[in-house]
Amino acid sequence: MTSTYRTTNTPGSVPGPRRRPPVPKVADIVRAVTADEPKVRITAYDGSSIGPADSPITLHVATERGLSYVLTAPGDLGLARAYVSGDLEVQGVHPGDPYDALHTLADGLHLRMPAPAEALRLARGLGWERLRPPPPPPQESTPGWKRALAGLGLRHAKGRDAEAIHHHYDVSNRFYEMVLGPSMTYTCAVYRSESDTLEQAQANKYDLVAGKLALKPGQRLLDVGCGWGGMVRHAAREYGVRALGVTLSKQQALWAQAAIEREGLSHLAEVRYLDYRDAPLEHFDAVSSIGLTEHIGLRNYPQYFRALRDRLKYGGRLLNHCITRAHSRTSRKPDAFIDRYVFPDGELAAPGRLVTEAHDAALEVQHEENLRLHYALTLTGWNRNLVENWDDCVAEVGLGTARVWGLYMAGSRLAFERNEIQLHQILATKTTKDGVSSYPLRPDWTA
Template identity: 85%
Template sequence: MTSTYRSSNTRGSVPGQPRRRPPVPSVADIVKAVTTREPTVRITAYDGSAVGPEDAAVGLHVATGRGLSYVLTAPGDLGLARAYVSGDLEVKGVHPGDPYEALRRLATGLQLRVPAAGEALRLVRGLGWERLRPPPPPPQEATPAWRRTIAGLGLRHARGRDAEAIHHHYDVSNRFYEMVLGPSMTYTCAVFRDETDTLEQAQANKYDLVAGKLALKPGQRLLDVGCGWGGMVRHAAREYGVRALGVTLSKEQAVWAQTAIEREGLAHLAEVRYLDYRDAPLEHFDAVSSIGLTEHIGVKNYPRYLGALRDRLKPGGRLLNHCITRSDSRASHKPGAFIDRYVFPDGELAAPGRLVSAVHDAAFEVQHEENLRLHYALTLAGWNRNLVANWDECVAEVGLGTARVWGLYMAGSRLAFERNEIQLHQILGTKTTKDGVSSYPLRPDWTP
């Protein structure tokens, strides 16, 4: 049975007369051709066409023909992102610093279908093949993975390529991150005792949870790999009297963190170095924390990564690995095109079972695992609120396109955590000795 929700503006030809070019389809015609029913959001376009309820609280406006070409030439999230970042796709009814509500409504109110071959061909002929010529992407977009390889950056997760990937995301602007992340300058999932916690309280809760799981005590040595702006390093030194070393591949992060350490009078206990984790000192640390680094490592590199951390722990020492994971073990490790090109180039996620197995196979005894999925959704909502509150200054600092990228990616990630498309897992392991000594008590020695 043929659906009545279709566009049909083609005409039959008369024998003996030249075939006429099909009428140019409107943007609304195209939307109707690729959706199963009327969308619950209002979609309007530069050609005056519209589809969807007129009183919808949220709307999309395709402002230019270039925006339509972006969407048509890169189906899925990449084309929409290109059009949005460039300003060729406007979102109505939400702030660009937090388009969460628009993404939520699109996820539930826009059901896509693949048009029949004949219908697709008629649309393309009506539009003209030139409309399917990809416009140059916005300047915020990184090159695709295959071009990174042939451009001399090396294979995925080579040292130089990892450094470039970290630079792309983390060296945007320290001032921008201060406005988005807040005073804690912490760019990882917080832990909320309840939803009334402020973002700052929740980040302190997270650091206390990590410290508790690692059983940190005054005088111990902590190595924090992928330390960012030194949040864990400073917290451990200030609150637990720990001698803490942090390492990061972002030069801007390292400079900011070391300045903060000296400003807070913690230089006798804490240090942050611009250093690859693979070059961290081969000392025997009492504990190692990895908070948000594993996503950048590459799944195939888990054994080498975890082996490097194990070799830096003394016998009986503890490792706390905190990272985003996939909820579906059958899904690809590689990210979607938008995340790979605009947010985390070369990032990879594995399912929690794969990560637990990797920790186990690296000769750690797995002692505890915890999923903080909904905590990350709350964390991202807080970052979006900060971006909205500081929007004008953020745009002045990094430009409108980059500010739009961050608003879109944080809101989209929040929705993904809420919908259980991705998760956040903490895994605690001990470097248990050959004769079974782990220094781990019969029951957890931290406050859950």
């Protein structure tokens, strides 16, 4: 092996110019940071490749910028930046549903930290300019500390929560119509069997929630974090309930109120653009929270459960439905891709934490169940809709944003399947001081 430095041997002479080490190929870099030969094919703009030639999935690093994204943000964030920007191509799958690629990568690409000397040699060969982070794609939100400096306040301040909701939910109502389907429901459905359609499963979910809450004609329901008003409209239409929904997304509130009027439900249903903390203090017969808890922050759980309790009549029921951590030991904060591209400031708790907080807010927990695999099926349906409407979705929101949604939904599906995250429903009552809960000896709803 020849020396990478050229010097003269004459005593007292000035050393010759230092020669830069050979520029490593992308395949060399992959080889240095993987524990064994990848089971997926990886090719690059420099003509190098690694991995089995017959792999059904190929990752193609198309540009030097793509390599810089990956090198300057190791892990999921760098890969996501390169993919969203088009600098990393995933061949063998549709961009609206890259599930098969993620599944293959989860089992077939095991990363390791290279030895310091090896890392230094690669860095010198690449040139330090290659290790300067390129500007991120426009779909990326700023990190949390920048959100605070931008005047949005501390994590889960009202203004900052409103901005986080705007980032995710105000993408385009038309886009969500194509991805979510007619129900416009962006939460876990309930499948009686895998042959159920997505629409049937979403109706099943609303019926399950209504049953757990024992909804009856004439009762009042508060639905916090109501989205496009799916639960509000279902409760009014199918159960004769007077329902109020609140959401921090202006676009959702406008769409939901128009749907209420279109369906002739204005005498029973209403959706307001409102923080749940500002919802009316009237005593409701039931409160549903379907997919809100992920956004409010763990430190706000005591306030959150007290706020919902204070809006319930004695004997009233609360149904809390949210994504949870599979283990208390894992981080409550999502990975960098989810935080920057999907749910800024989102936080997940283990189900035991939710039960404890509801209990400590003087709510009596009556029932709990895990719907983890139902969410995997739900996400499969959303990815399918995105693929079927791909061209129209790209025309509506742009290629980069459509790639973000395909990636995050497929990745979430894999996480639910592998029990990395879960979905729990917790049913509680506002029980009187002398122990009257109005809850029967056995559940009065059908699973």
